[in-house]
Structure formats: structure tokens, C-alpha cells
Amino acid sequence: MRSNAQAQSNLMWPYYPDLLARAVPRYTSYPTAAEFGTDVGVAEQRSALESAQGPISLYAHIPYCSQLCWYCGCNTGTVGNGARLATYLEALTQEIALVSALLPHGSHIGRIAFGGGSPNALTPIQFARLLDQLVVAFRAHAPQISIEIDPRDFSPDWAATLKGAGVSHASLGVQTFAPHIQAAIGRVQPTAQVESVVAMLREAGVRSLNFDLMYGLPGQTPDDLQDSLARTIALRADRIALFGYAHVPHLIPRQRLIKADALPDQQARFMMAAFGYDVLTRAGYVPIGFDHFALPDDPLALVTQQGVLRRNFQGFTEDQAETLIGLGASSISQFPDRIIQNEKNAGRYRMRVSSGQLAGNGGVLRSADDRVRGAVITDILCGRPAELAPYLSRTVEEGLAPFLARGVARLEGTTLHPNADTAPYARSIASLLDVYRAQAPQRFSSAI
Numbered sequence: 001m002r003s004n005a006q007a008q009s010n011l012m013w014p015y016y017p018d019l020l021a022r023a024v025p026r027y028t029s030y031p032t033a034a035e036f037g038t039d040v041g042v043a044e045q046r047s048a049l050e051s052a053q054g055p056i057s058l059y060a061h062i063p064y065c066s067q068l069c070w071y072c073g074c075n076t077g078t079v080g081n082g083a084r085l086a087t088y089l090e091a092l093t094q095e096i097a098l099v100s101a102l103l104p105h106g107s108h109i110g111r112i113a114f115g116g117g118s119p120n121a122l123t124p125i126q127f128a129r130l131l132d133q134l135v136v137a138f139r140a141h142a143p144q145i146s147i148e149i150d151p152r153d154f155s156p157d158w159a160a161t162l163k164g165a166g167v168s169h170a171s172l173g174v175q176t177f178a179p180h181i182q183a184a185i186g187r188v189q190p191t192a193q194v195e196s197v198v199a200m201l202r203e204a205g206v207r208s209l210n211f212d213l214m215y216g217l218p219g220q221t222p223d224d225l226q227d228s229l230a231r232t233i234a235l236r237a238d239r240i241a242l243f244g245y246a247h248v249p250h251l252i253p254r255q256r257l258i259k260a261d262a263l264p265d266q267q268a269r270f271m272m273a274a275f276g277y278d279v280l281t282r283a284g285y286v287p288i289g290f291d292h293f294a295l296p297d298d299p300l301a302l303v304t305q306q307g308v309l310r311r312n313f314q315g316f317t318e319d320q321a322e323t324l325i326g327l328g329a330s331s332i333s334q335f336p337d338r339i340i341q342n343e344k345n346a347g348r349y350r351m352r353v354s355s356g357q358l359a360g361n362g363g364v365l366r367s368a369d370d371r372v373r374g375a376v377i378t379d380i381l382c383g384r385p386a387e388l389a390p391y392l393s394r395t396v397e398e399g400l401a402p403f404l405a406r407g408v409a410r411l412e413g414t415t416l417h418p419n420a421d422t423a424p425y426a427r428s429i430a431s432l433l434d435v436y437r438a439q440a441p442q443r444f445s446s447a448i
């Protein structure tokens with residue numbers, strides 16, 4: 001019997017499982033993190049910082065949470081009694097001093113983002129101090145400030161702090177409103193708690209509020225998803241990221257707590273993604289890339305309509321800065337010609353920066369070919385026409401043929417044109433241009 005959700009959806013995306021058979025990266029960079037090598041590190045980080053140009057965005061990583069969710073693949077640990085977090089903040093202060101001293105005088109910091117982990121695993125006072133350090137050290141004048149928030153740890157004190165700091169963008173980890181799924185993924189947060197946090201954030205002046213939602217969760221039905229989407233729409237989230245849960249317990253041991261036999265199969269996952277697309281676009285949201293949605297007046301929708309949507313380690317973004325500097329353990333810095341990741345282990349990160357060393361410990365230098373291919377891959381993922389002329393080798397043409405034959409994209413001359421059915425296949429199509437992809441495909445998750 002069809003559920004209410006299935007009955008109401010016209011499931012506009014056609015399902016072709018053979019086109020989704022290959023595990024593919026999410027392409028938050030090209031080359032992807034799988035290509036990072038340890039031959040790139042401090043020396044490359046130093047020279048990139050010393051010659052950075054144009055507007056710069058900062059990202060501060062807080063790799064701690066008060067509770068660990070079973071599905072989560074982030075590099076994060078528990079706060080415990082707070083001592084580790086306090087020591088980490090001391091190290092972050094040292095890294096801020098090291099990095100800011102290397103940037104050319106007059107560098108303009110346009111944005112400061114806090115992510116994790118859970119930035120609100122910090123106390124409001126710790127957060128205010130950290131922001132102050134960043135603003136002073138980098139001489140940031142009126143930057144746009146954004147923060148990821150765990151609703152379970154939010155409080156009126158936090159709201160007052162965000163208001164005082166002028167935080168305008170926030171992202172809430174919601175995932176699902178269904179209590180039975182929350183129990184099955186180790187993240188219980190009653191609806192009333194999320195509603196209360198939304199009200200506090202709005203009152204605090206947050207004007208762009210994102211909800212992270214998930215499909216493909218254990219025991220999740222289309223009706224569960226419909227309910228979560230309806231509550232999200234009712235709360236007027238400005239942006240929605242609708243991610244598919246990737247179950248890879250061999251890579252993320254905490255996922256072993258999730259019952260694999262309760263997970264929807266690939267077809268059910270596809271139907272949920274298609275249903276989400278259907279519901280959100282009918283509710284007036286603009287589709288952004290392959291898994292985001294935004295209200296028409298949100299900056300993410302505006303840059304999409306202008307054809308200048310970008311993609312970086314934070315996902316789809318309106319940020320046009322060419323330089324993103326990551327601070328904190330495991331954070332990634334992106335420069336036009338290189339990508340550098342900080343030491344991932346929080347203990348080793350602390351030792352490095354406290355001895356006066358930069359924390360870069362791995363990455364990749366981007367060749368001219370990487371940069372052009374990366375731009376074409378971004379075009380495909382962002383859902384705009386992509387010029388394939390330099391890359392239409394026989395192998396690429398053969399790989400593209402089944403996608404074109406099914407009509408999930410169209411080739412006109414040498415330009416690939418997306419259509420309303422492209423989104424679920426975008427990562428798979430983009431991977432055809434990825435020269436590194438012949439190696440280790442098992443490291444990635446399903447394309448849907």
C-alpha cells in the first residue's frame with residue numbers, strides 16, 4: 001500500500017540504479033581529500049599564507065560535542081569535563097597568532113565561520129573570547145559570522161552572545177523530527193526544543209537559518225520524511241541541506257550502533273531524495289546543487305540564479321572568496337593553487353602549534369589541469385551548463401553515454417546541459433572528469 005507521502009509525490013526524478021552503482025566523492029574540492037599526500041605541509045602552507053590575495057574567509061573548527069551521535073562521520077570527540085576543550089582553545093589561540101602574522105598586511109577578512117563538532121560545546125564566554133581573538137588578530141572589519149549549532153546545547157545565554165556578536169547565519173543539526181528515528185541514531189531532541197532554539201535565533205538576529213536534514217536513516221519511512229519536511233517548512237528555515245545517510249561502519253566505528261537491517265535500500269533512499277526535492281520545490285524553495293534548497297530571497301538562491309554558486313569544504317556556498325583559511329585540528333585551507341589540511345589529531349595539533357609550528361600536515365598542490373577540471377566539476381555539481389571540450393576523450397564520452405541516453409543531461413556541441421532530472425546523477429557525471437577516480441573507489445559513499 002502506498003503511504004500518504006508516496007501518494008502525494010509525483011517522484012519527478014527517474015530511477016536508474018545502474019547509473020548510481022559506483023561510489024563517488026562529494027567533491028567539496030578537486031582533487032578530493034583522497035588525493036592529499038604528506039609531501040604537502042608547513043612550507044606550502046606558509047608560502048600560501050604569505051602570498052594570499054583578495055578577500056579571505058576564515059573557518060574555525062571545534063572538534064568536540066557534548067554527546068556523540070551514532071551516525072556522525074565528523075572528526076569530533078566528547079567534551080567530558082571541559083579540560084580538553086580548554087587546552088584546545090589555548091592551542092587555537094596560538095594558531096590564530098601564527099597564521100594571522102603571516103598574511104599580507106591589509107588582507108580583508110570577509111567571513112568567519114565556526115563549525116565542528118559543535119561550536120556550542122564551548123561556553124558562550126569561550127565563544128565570545130575566540131571570536132574576539134579572531135577579529136583582533138586578523139583585523140577583521142564587520143565580517144559575516146556564521147555558526148553550526150547543536151540544538152541540544154543551546155541556551156538563552158548563547159542566544160544573547162550571538163546577538164551581541166552580530167551572528168547573522170546559523171545552521172541547526174536537526175536530521176529528523178521523528179522520535180523513533182532519533183532513538184535509532186542516538187540523537188534525541190524533542191520538536192519543542194528545536195522550535196525554541198529557532199525562536200531564540202530569530203530573536204537574536206539570525207537572518208539565514210539552515211536546517212540539516214537526513215534521509216536513508218534507520219526505520220525512516222516516506223511519511224517520517226514528509227513530517228520532518230513539513231515541520232521544517234513551517235519553521236521557515238531559509239536553507240535546507242537534505243543529506244543521504246552514508247552507512248560506512250568499517251570507516252566510522254560509532255555507526256556500528258546503528259542497526260544496518262533497519263536501513264532503507266538504495267531504491268527507497270532514492271525515492272526519499274526525490275520526494276524531498278518534490279516537496280521542497282513545491283513549497284517554494286529553490287533547488288541548490290544536488291542536495292540543498294533555499295528560499296528565493298536567501299543569498300544562496302540569489303547566487304544560484306546568477307550562476308555563481310560555489311562549492312567548498314563547507315558545501316554549497318555563496319562565498320566568492322578564493323582563499324579559505326581553516327583553523328583548528330583537521331581543518332582544511334583552500335588556496336587557488338593548493339589545499340592544505342591541518343594535523344587531524346587534536347593532541348598532535350596542540351603540540352605542533354604550542355611549539356610555534358604551523359599545523360599543516362597534508363594536502364595537494366593543484367595543477368593547472370586540476371583547477372580547470374575542478375571548475376568544470378563545480379559547474380556540474382552546481383547544476384549549470386559545463387563546457388567539456390578539453391575533456392571529451394573516448395573514455396569520457398563512453399561514460400557519459402548512458403546518462404545522455406536516459407535523458408538525465410543533454411550534450412549540445414561540447415556543452416553539457418543539466419535538466420530537472422540531473423541532480424541525483426550529478427556526482428556520478430562529475431566523477432567521469434575525475435582523473436584520480438580509478439583508484440580506491442570504495443572510500444566513497446553511494447551517489448544517492
Ligand code: SF4
Pocket residue numbers: 064065067068069072073074076116117118150173
Ligand atoms: S552534534 Fe553534530 S558533530 Fe557532534 S556528533 Fe552529533 S552530528 Fe556529529
